[in-house]
Structures are given as C-alpha cells and as structure tokens.
Amino acid sequence: MRHPSGGPLPDIGRPGIALLLCGINPGTTSGTQGCHFAGPSNRFWRALADAGLTSRRLRPSEQDLLPAFGIGLTNLCPRTTTRASEVSADELRGGAARLRRLAADWRPRVVAVLGVTAFRVAFERPDARVGPQNDPPGWWVLHNPSGLNAHATPAEHAQSLRTAGRAAGLIVDA
Template identity: 50%
Template structure:
C-alpha cells in the first residue's frame, strides 16, 4: 500500500494497517463504512469530502497518510504484538525522515501497541519523534462505536487547530 507523503507535512495521519478493500483498491480508508474521509472534511482539514480515490489531493493541504503495519488484514485484531512493535519502529524512522509537524495515529490501541505506551489516551501525547509532535485520534473504523462521526470530528478539529497554530 503506497504512502501519501512528502517532506515537511503539517499532519501525517497514520492508520493501523490496510483493510482488504484498501489493499485491493490502493486507496487508504477505502471501506465505505470507514468514517475517515467524512470526519476529515467535517473537522475542517479539507474544504470538501474527498473520496478515497482522491487521496493524493491531501498533499496540497499539507496532509499525508501512512500505516503502522503494512500487512493487509480483514480486522486490525489479526495483527501480532510483534507486528505492532516493528511497525512503530519503522514509523518512527519514517517520521524522522519526513519531519511532519504532527503525527496523528488513528487508533489509541494501535498507538499503545506500536509505541509501548499502555496508558496513552486520545489527544496530544508527551512523546515526540525528533521535532514531530504526536496526537492520538479515535479509530474511524465503523467498528469503533464508542465515537460518533460528530465526536470524532471534534477531536480531529482539535488537532487541526493545534496544527494551524504550531
């Protein structure tokens, strides 16, 4: 699954791993029930709701997308602890190379597993990767019923405001 990245992005969004539809289409967050694209727009990151096939337009807004783990699965719970740890290590190297202002990991469970931070909560983190600040966002998967599109958009908007002022 190719990343959508460039040097010096404002925010690099990081999914857990590609779902099967994402892997099949080559477009991040491609499953129709995934709320990433609607929430990204609703939070003010994009002026309109982008389709997964328009993912490259993110770069024009200073945004990008990558994943913690490259291996596609039907569900994130199919990933092993070792895959998460190795994914976190590789992600840190990628972030150090690309130097985005913010790394936004979508999924607190994935963040905890990848970076060994069992107490992490949604929101800004103490951890930095070089000069890159880290923010954990709710997982936009339709399986994450704890967050509505509205409450997710509010959290994404908190990051957007921080990214605009930092």
C-alpha cells in the first residue's frame, strides 16, 4: 500500500494482542510507503527480531504479519513529518487519548510508547523514564528506534523490547 500524500498509516493489530507498540508519528519514508518504521536508518525491525519477538527480521512491508506474533502497531500522531520534533504538544496529547481508547478496545497486556520525550508530553508526565510506568499499569516507555535518535544502541533497543515482550507474555524464559 502506498501513500503518496503521506496520509495516516493503518493501525496494525486486533483485540487480544499481547503487546501494542506505539510510535510517535510516521516519517516521510513511512508515509510514502504506507508502512510503519520504514525509514532506512530506523532500527525498529532489527530490534524486534533481535529481541526474539519475531522469528526473523521482517521488512516494513510485512507489518501485517505482526498480529500473528501477538504484536500491534500504532502512532500517537498520524501526520507524516521529517522529524518527530515537528509534532505539536496538542497533537501528542490528542494521540494519548486515542491510544487509551485503542488500548481499551484491544486490551493488550502491555502498551509501549517508543519515545520518552513524546510520552512525557503526550501523557503530561515530565519525569517519566524508559521502562514500566506505574500509571496506568501495563504501560511502558521504550527507546525511540529512529535513526535520528542516538541515545540508545541497537542492543539497548532490542533489550528494552525483549523486556516489554517478556512482561506481555510473549517471551518465556526456559
């Protein structure tokens, strides 16, 4: 599916998924291709596989396979931008309300927002840190996998996804 206008990406998932991953907003490549995390420098798909949440490294065009792994995808803001910093605080707060509704409908065990700065603004929690959140229970903040975010290594991305996946029941330790 191509979105030459950079229109909104579809939510990927269904009721009963275990882990709902929420990006900030689609980048220009994602908007053009109609696929989440499609930018060539985005580390999402590699980290997902390295975390053991998929059986192999999926391509962005294979995003519709994620519910079979118990995973869903959405974004706080549907608007395509070059940088996440172009998304306004009002857009992020509106996205938080929409994410709460989607989580209530799909009822995942874990909802993880990929980006601590966006989470702080969207949910009005200026002191939030990466990891599980106390309120609401089952909500997490993970690293932003954008190639523009140099704050976490690929291994740290994979580890944070693995930890959230374990909390969602998708990874069972032997």
